[in-house]
Amino acid sequence: MRKIFTIGETVLDIIFKNGQPVASTAGGSMLNTSVSLGRLGLPVHFISEYGNDPVGFMIDDFLNKNGVNSDYVYHFEDGKSALALAFLDENNNASYTFYKSYPQKRFDITFPEVNENDIVMFGSIYAIAMEIRETLREFLLYAKSLNALIYYDPNFRKAHLHELEQLRPAIIENMSLASVVRASDEDLEIIFGAKNSEEAYEAVKPFCTTLIYTSSSEAAYLKTPEITLCLPTRKIEPVSTIGAGDTFNAGIAYGLYKHNIGNNALSSVSADTWQQLIGYGIDFATEVCLSYDNYISAEFAKIRHTKNAE
Numbered sequence: 001m002r003k004i005f006t007i008g009e010t011v012l013d014i015i016f017k018n019g020q021p022v023a024s025t026a027g028g029s030m031l032n033t034s035v036s037l038g039r040l041g042l043p044v045h046f047i048s049e050y051g052n053d054p055v056g057f058m059i060d061d062f063l064n065k066n067g068v069n070s071d072y073v074y075h076f077e078d079g080k081s082a083l084a085l086a087f088l089d090e091n092n093n094a095s096y097t098f099y100k101s102y103p104q105k106r107f108d109i110t111f112p113e114v115n116e117n118d119i120v121m122f123g124s125i126y127a128i129a130m131e132i133r134e135t136l137r138e139f140l141l142y143a144k145s146l147n148a149l150i151y152y153d154p155n156f157r158k159a160h161l162h163e164l165e166q167l168r169p170a171i172i173e174n175m176s177l178a179s180v181v182r183a184s185d186e187d188l189e190i191i192f193g194a195k196n197s198e199e200a201y202e203a204v205k206p207f208c209t210t211l212i213y214t215s216s217s218e219a220a221y222l223k224t225p226e227i228t229l230c231l232p233t234r235k236i237e238p239v240s241t242i243g244a245g246d247t248f249n250a251g252i253a254y255g256l257y258k259h260n261i262g263n264n265a266l267s268s269v270s271a272d273t274w275q276q277l278i279g280y281g282i283d284f285a286t287e288v289c290l291s292y293d294n295y296i297s298a299e300f301a302k303i304r305h306t307k308n309a310e
């Protein structure tokens, strides 16, 4: 069976609004994506690291209850599971402060076997952190050699802006390893100074020719050598935008899985099919903004799941 592997950081998000904690939930970009995919009943394997501590136990339990395989998580003894404080502004967009205390020995895992057409998703700080780069790179090269479909989301947080120059080569290398890059307008403006979808594609194209560019308050764009699409996003009053991009990614992965699109088929996907995929991304991202959760709800997943089985 075709599998989905997600690689990314794990944090416990503590969400603040008007100076008060209002919710706490497992977070990290690829964890968020994984939980949505797990709730949809897809075979998702999360590759990450966190502590053998109370936060880590809570996260293990949460992943297992939501259908996410955590066999490839490195549970460390020294150090503590990471925390993120997410402060929502008046538009319910978050800014983050991270608390991390990793052990000396990081990401000590045996990688899973990858097969042709499996989907490998990675992104965010974990995709560029120097402490684990060699291990991650090795895995990506291995997955690429097997013709897996590799999906990358830079998801660059302003909290890391001071390190951008140092990190840019890794971001570019990640784009070169990817079959699909999905990036927000904010990301590509920070990384390349791109101000719109055309400038964004000019910047990304030398490294990866399939770009999904999202401008959350307006539209999602697809750019490939053959196809350009622009789908408007929905106007809503968000409760919290945390996890919107991650859940958009889950929508695309769901579409790739449902339509059985592997790496070889990617270049021949029709504009109609792409439109459906981007539509799932927008639906999923809209749903996640309507609660403090970072993932689609179990009810929303169930409706999709049932539709799938029909």
Ligand SMILES: OC[C@H]1O[C@](O)(CO)[C@@H](O)[C@@H]1O
Pocket (backbone or CB within 6 Å): 011, 013, 026, 027, 028, 029, 030, 032, 084, 086, 096, 124, 125, 157, 242, 243, 244, 245, 246, 294
């Ligand atoms: O950058 C990490 C932060 O971003 C998120 O993944 C949302 O996209 C949060 O869950 C996490 O705290």
